[in-house]
Structure formats: C-alpha cells, structure tokens
Amino acid sequence: MDISRRGQTVQASPIRKFKPYADAAIADGVKIFFLNIGDPDIPTPKPILDAVRSFNDPILGYGPAQGFLELRQAIAGYFKDYGISLKADNVLITLGGSEAILMAFATVADPGDEIIIPEPFYTNYNGYASLAALKVVPLTLKVEDGFRLPPAEEFEAKITPRTRAIVLCSPNNPTGTVYTAEELGRVVKLAVKHNLFIIGDEVYKEFVYNGRRHISLLEFEEARDRVIVVDSISKRFSCCGARVGAAITRNDQVYAAMLKFAQARLCPPTIEQRAAIAAYKMGMGYFEPVRREYERRRDVLFEGLSAIPGVVVRKPEGAFYMSVRVPVRDTEKFVIWMLTDFRLDGQTVMVAPESGFYGTPGKGKDEIRAAYVLNEDDLRRALVVFRAGLEKYKATVEK
Numbered sequence: 001m002d003i004s005r006r007g008q009t010v011q012a013s014p015i016r017k018f019k020p021y022a023d024a025a026i027a028d029g030v031k032i033f034f035l036n037i038g039d040p041d042i043p044t045p046k047p048i049l050d051a052v053r054s055f056n057d058p059i060l061g062y063g064p065a066q067g068f069l070e071l072r073q074a075i076a077g078y079f080k081d082y083g084i085s086l087k088a089d090n091v092l093i094t095l096g097g098s099e100a101i102l103m104a105f106a107t108v109a110d111p112g113d114e115i116i117i118p119e120p121f122y123t124n125y126n127g128y129a130s131l132a133a134l135k136v137v138p139l140t141l142k143v144e145d146g147f148r149l150p151p152a153e154e155f156e157a158k159i160t161p162r163t164r165a166i167v168l169c170s171p172n173n174p175t176g177t178v179y180t181a182e183e184l185g186r187v188v189k190l191a192v193k194h195n196l197f198i199i200g201d202e203v204y205k206e207f208v209y210n211g212r213r214h215i216s217l218l219e220f221e222e223a224r225d226r227v228i229v230v231d232s233i234s235k236r237f238s239c240c241g242a243r244v245g246a247a248i249t250r251n252d253q254v255y256a257a258m259l260k261f262a263q264a265r266l267c268p269p270t271i272e273q274r275a276a277i278a279a280y281k282m283g284m285g286y287f288e289p290v291r292r293e294y295e296r297r298r299d300v301l302f303e304g305l306s307a308i309p310g311v312v313v314r315k316p317e318g319a320f321y322m323s324v325r326v327p328v329r330d331t332e333k334f335v336i337w338m339l340t341d342f343r344l345d346g347q348t349v350m351v352a353p354e355s356g357f358y359g360t361p362g363k364g365k366d367e368i369r370a371a372y373v374l375n376e377d378d379l380r381r382a383l384v385v386f387r388a389g390l391e392k393y394k395a396t397v398e399k
C-alpha cells in the first residue's frame with residue numbers, strides 16, 4: 001500500500017533533520033552551539049511565564065476557533081502602535097505563524113496552483129506547499145545583489161494562468177533583507193495588475209537594524225483586499241514553544257474561509273493565548289533593548305564569518321539569520337561531519353544547510369544558514385569552533 005506522492009516527496013526540514021546526529025554527540029558529552037534554528041536564548045519575559053503558571057481555571061477547555069477576543073484586540077492594538085489600523089475581526093489566532101502560512105496557502109490557492117516566492121526562502125514554505133498541494137515557483141535572488149527583489153519583469157516572467165499569490169518575507173529568513181517601500185510597492189502593483197494575493201510573512205517585524213523601520217504590506221491601501229500577513233509571538237517575545245501566531249487580513253471572504261479551516265482544528269491553545277495577552281500588556285518598551293541585543297549579535301557573527309577565507313556573507317538588515325556561502329561543495333555533508341567527526345576541545349557547531357531553503361533543485365548546496373540566537377560570548381566561541389571545523393573539513397575531507 002503506497003502513501004500519497006506528497007507524503008513521499010515532502011521535504012524534511014533542513015533545520016531539524018540532522019538533530020539525531022546532534023543528540024548522539026550530546027550523549028557523548030559534546031557541547032554543541034546551535035546556530036541551526038531560530039530558537040533564541042533570550043529569556044521569555046516573566047509576565048508570559050507567570051500567566052502560564054497562574055492558570056487556575058477548573059477546566060482546560062476549548063476556546064473560540066478564531067482565538068480569544070482579548071488577544072485579537074491586543075494584536076490590533078499593537079499594530080495601531082505601528083500606525084496600522086485593524087479590527088479584532090481582521091485577526092485570526094493560529095498555532096504559531098506556521099499555521100497562518102498553511103491557512104493562507106490553502107485559502108488563496110487550489111491543488112496544482114502556483115505561488116511565486118523569491119529564494120532562498122523560509123524552508124517550511126516547501127513543506128506547507130506540499131501539504132496544500134501547491135507548486136512553489138521560485139525566483140532566485142543572489143547574495144551579490146544583496147538579495148534585493150528583482151525588477152517587475154522578472155516576476156512577470158514567472159506568472160502563469162495558475163499563479164495565485166506572491167509570498168514575501170520581510171525581514172527575511174534566511175537572508176536578513178528588509179524590503180524597502182519601493183520594493184514592496186513594486187510587488188503590490190504587480191499583484192493589482194495580475195489580480196494576485198500577497199502573503200506577507202512579517203514575524204520578524206521588531207528585528208530591523210541600522211535605524212530603519214519595518215514597512216508592513218498592511219500599509220498599502222491599494223492592496224487592502226489582497227494581503228494576508230503571517231504574524232507570531234514566537235520571536236517577538238522569545239516564546240517559540242507557545243505556538244501562538246495570527247493570520248491577518250482585511251478581506252472578509254478570505255477571513256471567513258480561514259475561519260472555516262480554523263474550525264476544523266477547533267481552537268488555538270488556551271493557556272498560551274492567556275500568556276500572549278500578558279505579553280502584549282508589557283507594551284512597546286519591551287522591544288528596543290531586545291532589538292539592540294540582536295543587532296550586536298549580528299555584528300559579532302558578521303565580522304567573524306567575514307574574516308574566514310572563502311566565505312561570502314552580507315550584513316543582514318533584519319531578522320536574526322545570515323545566508324552564508326562557504327567554500328565547500330555540499331553543506332549537508334559538512335553539517336553532518338561537524339556533528340559526527342569534528343570536535344574542538346569537546347565542542348562543535350550546528351548550522352542549517354541551505355539547499356532546502358530553495359525551490360530550485362540543486363541550488364544552495366554551498367550555502368548555510370546561521371542564526372544569531374546565542375549570546376555574544378557563545379557566538380564568539382562558536383565562530384572559533386566553526387572556523388576550525390571548516391578549515392579541517394577542507395584540508396581532510398574535501399582536499
């Protein structure tokens with residue numbers, strides 16, 4: 001008996017699939033610096049943990065499918081602080097931003113339809129496109145061009161009668177690019193011209209550096225009906241395990257469809273929504289010190305990686321990742337070797353190979369994604385270990 005073709009071909013996450021090698025190394029007493037996953041070491045704020053601990057209802061019951069009104073109002077209030085006007089009924093609470101991606105894909109497109117995504121892109125778009133049976137049409141960006149969005153004609157060359165949406169992630173995972181108003185405006189114009197949806201993944205909204213401001217697709221009045229924003233508290237409040245996100249749209253038809261999908265999975269987690277409400281009560285003052293901390297980490301990792309011969313990297317403008325070209329032929333093999341064979345004083349580093357962040361087969365084989373989610377001291381040490389590993393790999397395995 002065969003399983004579905006989707007089940008057979010769905011991509012394993014390049015962020016997680018080598019974890020068994022890491023677990024084996026840990027069991028051997030090895031210390032691993034985890035730069036493979038965006039799971040920050042910044043402590044989850046106390047009000048969030050307190051809200052979890054103080055849950056004292058007699059029954060841990062279901063909540064509404066669209067999430068608690070108080071949380072949806074809190075999110076609308078948070079966007080208001082950024083000058084974006086939303087109603088609570090534009091906000092649908094999801095199981096992390098992850099479920100918002102799936103809901104958006106399933107709502108705008110039918111099986112076999114196409115979505116255009118600039119690559120490299122957040123790897124799990126591939127997994128969710130498989131789940132929703134959509135075809136990802138990648139548009140390749142290059143480190144040499146700073147991963148900027150290409151001219152409209154390059155997008156138009158990818159549009160077919162089956163194209164339903166363009167997916168933009170800004171600040172970008174894995175490139176760290178923050179799109180300008182002009183770049184976003186270019187895509188908005190295209191979407192209007194070709195009657196497409198735009199799915200805007202903005203889960204790193206707070207993490208923008210060098211004094212720049214994040215611009216949301218929700219700011220484009222002419223795209224009011226076309227935009228679905230993927231939002232999440234995971235990175236915003238350093239609470240990835242809470243699994244609370246949101247799909248945000250001003251298109252009532254889109255919202256109604258997403259709500260029906262949401263009813264099928266009953267409701268988002270009750271206790272974690274309470275924690276999210278407590279998070280938003282902290283106010284906007286919480287973000288600036290955290291943003292500064294990531295900016296410092298970015299500088300440490302960027303300087304360290306840039307100093308390694310043969311490494312090509314560009315300074316990210318936002319989020320907490322770097323897309324890095326390294327002088328090896330196949331970074332999947334390199335990542336495994338780092339976990340199984342390489343130790344420097346009992347330590348090694350785990351990064352994510354980047355080929356799974358592409359839709360084009362064969363691309364990204366000489367690239368990794370590194371996440372600057374560790375404190376500065378750990379990052380500095382991880383750089384020493386990483387560099388020693390890379391040099392040894394080149395001298396012994398790929399000589």
Ligand SMILES: Cc1ncc(COP(=O)(O)O)c(C=O)c1O
Pocket residue numbers: 038095096097098099122169173201203230231232233234240243244245
């Ligand atoms: C760009 C992007 N979107 C969405 C997500 C989903 O995160 P979560 O489901 O924890 O909100 C992530 C997680 O790393 C991400 O990097």
